[in-house]
Amino acid sequence: xxxxxxxxxxxxxxxxxxxxxxxxxxxxxxxxxxxxxxxxxxxxxxxxxxxxxxxxxxxxxxxxxxxxxxxxxxxxxxxxxxxxxxxxxxxxxxxxxxxxxxxxxxxxxxxxxxxxxxxxxxxxxxxxxxxxxxxxxxxxxxxxxxxxxxxxxxxxxxxxxxxxxxxxxxxxxxxxxxxxxxxxxxxxxxxxxxxxxxxxxxxxxxxxxxxxxxxxxxxxxxxxxxxxxxxxxxxxxxxxxxxxxxxxxxxxxxxxxxxxxxxxxxxxxxxxxxxxxxxxxxxxxxxxxxxxxxxxxxxxxxxxxxxxxxxxxxxxxxxxxxxxxxxxxxxxxxxxxxxxxxxxxxxxxxxxxxxxxxxxxxxxxxxxxxxxxxxxxxxxxxxxxxx
Ligand SMILES: [Fe+2]
Numbered sequence: 001x002x003x004x005x006x007x008x009x010x011x012x013x014x015x016x017x018x019x020x021x022x023x024x025x026x027x028x029x030x031x032x033x034x035x036x037x038x039x040x041x042x043x044x045x046x047x048x049x050x051x052x053x054x055x056x057x058x059x060x061x062x063x064x065x066x067x068x069x070x071x072x073x074x075x076x077x078x079x080x081x082x083x084x085x086x087x088x089x090x091x092x093x094x095x096x097x098x099x100x101x102x103x104x105x106x107x108x109x110x111x112x113x114x115x116x117x118x119x120x121x122x123x124x125x126x127x128x129x130x131x132x133x134x135x136x137x138x139x140x141x142x143x144x145x146x147x148x149x150x151x152x153x154x155x156x157x158x159x160x161x162x163x164x165x166x167x168x169x170x171x172x173x174x175x176x177x178x179x180x181x182x183x184x185x186x187x188x189x190x191x192x193x194x195x196x197x198x199x200x201x202x203x204x205x206x207x208x209x210x211x212x213x214x215x216x217x218x219x220x221x222x223x224x225x226x227x228x229x230x231x232x233x234x235x236x237x238x239x240x241x242x243x244x245x246x247x248x249x250x251x252x253x254x255x256x257x258x259x260x261x262x263x264x265x266x267x268x269x270x271x272x273x274x275x276x277x278x279x280x281x282x283x284x285x286x287x288x289x290x291x292x293x294x295x296x297x298x299x300x301x302x303x304x305x306x307x308x309x310x311x312x313x314x315x316x317x318x319x320x321x322x323x324x325x326x327x328x329x330x331x332x333x334x335x336x337x338x339x340x341x342x343x344x345x346x347x348x349x350x351x352x353x354x355x356x357x358x359x360x361x362x363x364x365x366x367x368x369x370x371x372x373x374x375x376x377x378x379x380x381x382x383x384x385x386x387x
Pocket of ligand 1: 047138
């Protein structure tokens with residue numbers, strides 16, 4: 001099989017996975033938007049298609065018939081260079097195009113991609129790879145957004161009985177890294193996002209990282225000790241959010257005994273990792289524990305040094321770090337609209353490392369920098385302490 005066939009096959013496989021994700025849903029679920037930060041499942045399917053249409057087919061496939069420009073307006077997420085767009089908080093209003101029309105559009109884009117990638121220039125291979133990775137990011141977002149939308153309903157719908165995190169009990173210990181001048185960031189072959197480069201040096205003092213994630217039991221002890229009622233544990237901004245929103249526990253806890261999940265309401269497992277917390281909660285918990293959150297450099301270096309001894313680095317929960325999401329020294333986003341992909345979001349957010357159980361297979365990476373606002377708590381976030 002040639003590299004070209006491999007890319008096209010992988011791309012189409014990823015595209016089919018997106019469509020498979022909506023199979024368990026009812027038609028009414030497809031337009032569900034629980035809050036301004038989340039998007040409906042149908043929008044995710046259309047937006048990922050818009051990405052290929054806009055950045056690959058329109059500029060590069062001769063004779064391509066572009067979609068209705070109003071669709072482009074609806075499914076542009078944040079690319080100012082491309083043009084104006086429908087407001088994000090109102091994506092739930094977009095009952096049209098109907099799902100059948102979106103799926104037909106996806107099929108026609110697939111055909112265009114098959115033609116375009118028949119003999120692609122290196123630049124096109126890179127763009128196609130970016131589109132593939134982008135679609136995988138949205139697969140994860142689709143499920144996290146759906147969890148938010150379902151969690152707001154009295155009937156507490158179940159997406160799928162086997163959609164929840166399955167994890168063995170956590171272990172308990174600390175891993176030590178001696179002081180060193182280390183390198184972090186992507187190097188070598190293979191796909192990476194622009195924000196993972198340039199690789200650069202960072203000085204780290206001696207530190208320890210918890211060898212596993214923080215459990216529900218440990219977090220419950222924080223709550224029982226008045227964690228949500230003690231302003232001295234919190235950043236001022238987080239404390240205000242706590243008051244305004246009445247936060248008393250992680251996002252999907254229902255009382256002390258249950259947790260809302262993609263598999264519906266389930267008993268809260270004390271030995272499972274605590275999840276769906278804001279950065280402010282993670283930070284307050286760490287302070288209460290007499291520890292702190294790791295920097296992203298510490299996280300990445302500890303994984304290099306300790307490998308699998310750093311349990312659940314991947315595949316369970318994204319782990320909040322103490323690092324603000326800022327460009328690495330010398331960061332240079334690509335020119336044009338694609339340069340908007342990551343670079344313009346490098347303010348007022350924090351980095352999360354690892355990956356989670358909703359991350360598509362093959363999408364995670366040790367140098368991957370995920371990022372969210374410190375107030376966000378609907379994503380699959382968890383805590384690993386440092387000291
Ligand atoms: Fe996107």
